[in-house]
Structure formats: C-alpha cells, structure tokens
Amino acid sequence: MSDSTAKANGAPLITVDKVNKHFGPAHVLRDVCTHFNTAEVAVIIGSSGSGKSTLLRTLNRLEKHDSGSIVIDGISVDDNPKNLKALHAEVGMVFQQFNLFPHLTVLENVSLAPRRVRGLSTAEANERSMALLDRVGMQAHSHKHPFALSGGQQQRVAIARALAMQPRVMLFDEPTSALDPETVKEVLDVMKGLASSGMTMIVVTHEMGFAKEVADRVLYFDKGCILQDRPPIEFFDNQDNPRIRAFLGQIAN
Amino acid sequence: MTISAIGWPAGWTRQRRSQATIVTASLSLLVALWVAASFIALAPAPIGPNAKFFAEGMVVTVELTIVAGLVGVALGLLAALGKTSRLLPLRWLSGFYIWVIRGTPLLVQIFFVYFALPEIAKSTGSEWLSQMSRMTEFTAAVLALSLNVGAYNAEAFRAGLEAVHKGQFEAARSLGLSKWYTLLDVTFPQAFKVALPPLVNNVVALLKDSSLAYSIGVVELTNVGARVQSSTFQPVPILITTAILYLVMTTLLTQITNGIEHRFDIEGRRA
Helix, strand or coil: CCHHHCCCCCCEEEEEEEEEEEECCEEEEEEEEEEEECCCEEEEEECCCCCHHHHHHHHCCCCCCCEEEEEECCEECCCCHHHHHHHHHHEEEECCCCCCCCCCCHHHHHHHHHHHCCCCCHHHHHHHHHHHHHHCCCHHHCCCCHHHCCHHHHHHHHHHHHHCCCCCEEEEECCCCCCCHHHHHHHHHHHHHHHHCCCEEEEECCCHHHHHHHCCEEEEEECCEEEEEECHHHHHHCCCCHHHHHHHHHHHC | CCCHHHCCCCCCCHHHHHHHHHHHHHHHHHHHHHHHHHHHCCCCCCCHHHHHHHHHHHHHHHHHHHHHHHHHHHHHHHHHHHHCCCCHHHHHHHHHHHHHHHHCCHHHHHHHHHHHHHHHHHHCCCHHHHHHHCCCHHHHHHHHHHHHHHHHHHHHHHHHHHHCCHHHHHHHHHCCCCHHHHHHHHHHHHHHHHHHHHHHHHHHHHHHHHHHHHHHCCCCHHHHHHHHHHHHCCHHHHHHHHHHHHHHHHHHHHHHHHHHHHHCCCCCCCC
C-alpha cells in the first residue's frame, strides 16, 4: 500500500485487491491493488486503453471484474442483488457523455431516482433536487430539457443527479472530455466545491490543473497496472519516471 | 392537412397544444361518425337512401381499428421486449410469432382464426377451449387483426428500444433504478418516441386492412358497400363513397397521431 494515501480519516472506504479484467484477448486490468480513503480525492491518469476507465466502471459494477475483490464500505462488489442495491446507494457516477435522460426536464432528471429508489414523495424529491441544482448553479434552468443546455450545464445537472442519491463516493469518468474548452471550468469548479465539502472522489481526467490543485493522490495507469501512486507535488514536480514525464509532456502540449 | 397547424394560442405550451390537438381530433372523429348518417343522406340515390348502413359500417370499421389497435400495441410491446430479452425461450417465442405473422397473408390469418381455431379446439377435447374458440365474426376479426398488427408493431418497438443509447441504461443502473423503473421511466418513453412514426403507419394500415373482416361476414364499411352494390348494381358511386369515407377516417386518425407525436417532440423539431 502506498504511504501517500495516508490521510487522517483512518480505514479505507474502498479496497481493491488483485483485480483482473479481460475484454476478449485484451488483459485490461492486471492484479490491480489499491485503496481509497474517506474524503480523499484521487485522480487517475494514463493513456487511453490503459484501464483507468475500466477500473472506475468495475467499482460500481458497470463492468464485472474477472477475479480479485472490491469492497466498498463493507459491501462486496458482486452480482448479489442486495449488495448491488446497497452499492448503487453508496456510489454516484458522472459520465463523459453526461447521459442525462433527454425526455425529462432538468428537475425530473435529478428527482427521478430519489422518488423511485428512495421512495420520496414528489414534493420532497423536488425540494431536495432544487437545493442540489442550486448548489451546482442550475436552479434557474430546472424546467428545461437537456437539449437546451450547454455541455457544461448538462454535466453540472448530471453531478446534481448523482448527488441526489446521497452517495458516499463519487466516480467521475472523464467528466470534462466532451466539453467545449470554455465550459470546462464551470464543471471543474463544481467538482472543487464538492471536494472541499469532504466528498470522497475518484476522478479519471486529463485535467492536470485540477489534479495539481485538488487531488490528494495521483494514480498513473499503464497497461492495466498502477505504475505510480503519489501525491500531486511529487508526481508533477519530481517525476523520475521517463515514461510518465513523456506522457505529461504530451498532455501539456 | 393538420389540426396542429391551425395554431393554438401562442401562449400555450407544447403539451397543452398537443393535448388540444389530440382532443379535437378525437372529438372530430366521434362527431364525424355521429353525423355521418345525416350527412350521407343528403347524397343522391343510391347513396342517400342507404346512408344509415354506410354510417353503421363506419362505426364497425372504427371499432375494429380501435380495439385491434390497442391490443396490437400491447402485443407489439410484449413481443419486442421478448425479442430483446436475455432469456432464449422468450426471444425464440417472439421471433417465431413475428416470423409467422409477417410471412403469411392477413386474409389467411383471419380465416384461420375464424374457421380453423374452433376445429383445433374441438380436437383437443377440452370443453373450455371449444367454448372459447366459438367467437363471433367481430371477435375473430379483432383477434386476427390484433395478432397481425402486433407483429408489425413489435418490429417498430424493437427499433425504438435498440435506438436507446447504452449510456441511458448505465446512468439508470448507477442511480440504482430497478429494471422495471428503468423501462418505465427511462427506456420506454425514448423508445416509444422513435417507434411512433412506424406505429402510426401500422395503425393507418390497420384501419384499411380491417376491410378484410368482410371475408368472414363482419358488416364493416367495405361489406356495406358490397351489399348496397349488389342490390343497386351501381359500382361507381358506391365504391367512390366507400373510398371517400375511408379517406375521412384515415385523415382524422392521422390528426390524432400527429397530436401524439407532437407531444413527444421535446426538441420542437416539428414546431
């Protein structure tokens, strides 16, 4: 275990042990071992196809791992329906393509899961959803449909939608990669706010500025393995690995 | 020719305008059926004197269409879910149903339900099945038409379900929505919107195909025309009248479905 993960909060919230995953002949995760602590912000970077998104998706069972174990807050990530239900209540996810429900308004997008899964009344769910929309600065757009919003606005709604289930962990799968450059900042600002509120976050991204500023750890993925796991200052400023230096050089350009 | 184009008050929302269109068009269809007799009665012989029969025929045609249309939509959805199911027997069953219905003539299907089903039921020796299979002409026609349009609707729904982006399922799953709510709240509304134009085609086709119910003696519009013709020997005015009445009905039906499509048009593409 990397000593850089040591944060005051104690026992790990998520434990990933010897996880393997194949897509046909491709071995995309190789004996991945790591853990994530409560209130920690971990940023995962690496070239495309290195397995970083796949690891994120195995954490909430959008992908099944072939071997090894993942435990989140005492819940084993497997096909047991009870575990899955508990898991989805613990883990929120934000996607590269937002994946908002296009036929529902912004408010309906956020309030759907609290009503259907938590059993809240429409009034309660709407109230909670409006508070969250306010938090991501989208309250004024609550009556609109996703098609009428910019990418950055859609992604902020998607964050509010995930938060509405009151998860303990938020997973971000390249949340700004599909955005116009001018709307990236508004999404990153929401994510920074979330981090400073103490949310546990695992973020796959190419935004090195965000990693430097917000992350507690930077994990570098290479060919299905975690090649490096360091605090951002060491990772960016004292990088001794030539491959990672080459990667960072490419990203910077 | 569309009612939705006549311009509802500018301040109305899309939902309200589409609702107004659906209600107006449905009422128009009812009123058309209601006044058909007195309206057709104004026509000269041989049409005028037989106005009552034409109007009754129209009502039966609309009844066949509405009942078979509703059952057919439900059947189509079930078959489409079956065909996209993970369970092999369900996929097989739905595939078989669609294959048989789309590969055989509707007329044969109507004859099969009306003449062959009772024979088959009798041969099983089951009293209950024999009872069930002894249907009126109208019931047999509805059953055959429902099965027929259901198979075509299934393909429309399947296309709709397959058009829903994978990310929608992933978002629903990551929020913890059950399979049922994922279908009800996320997948079905999006699939239905995509399936709507082909569904409308199928229902308009159904209204016209209901004329085949004539073959087992249901007194719908085509049958009325044939009867009047055989008693008056004037095919030209009678067939023209029959065709015009079908046109009136399909036009009004299209208004209702336009209203439904407008309701799902969130992006305002149809304006």
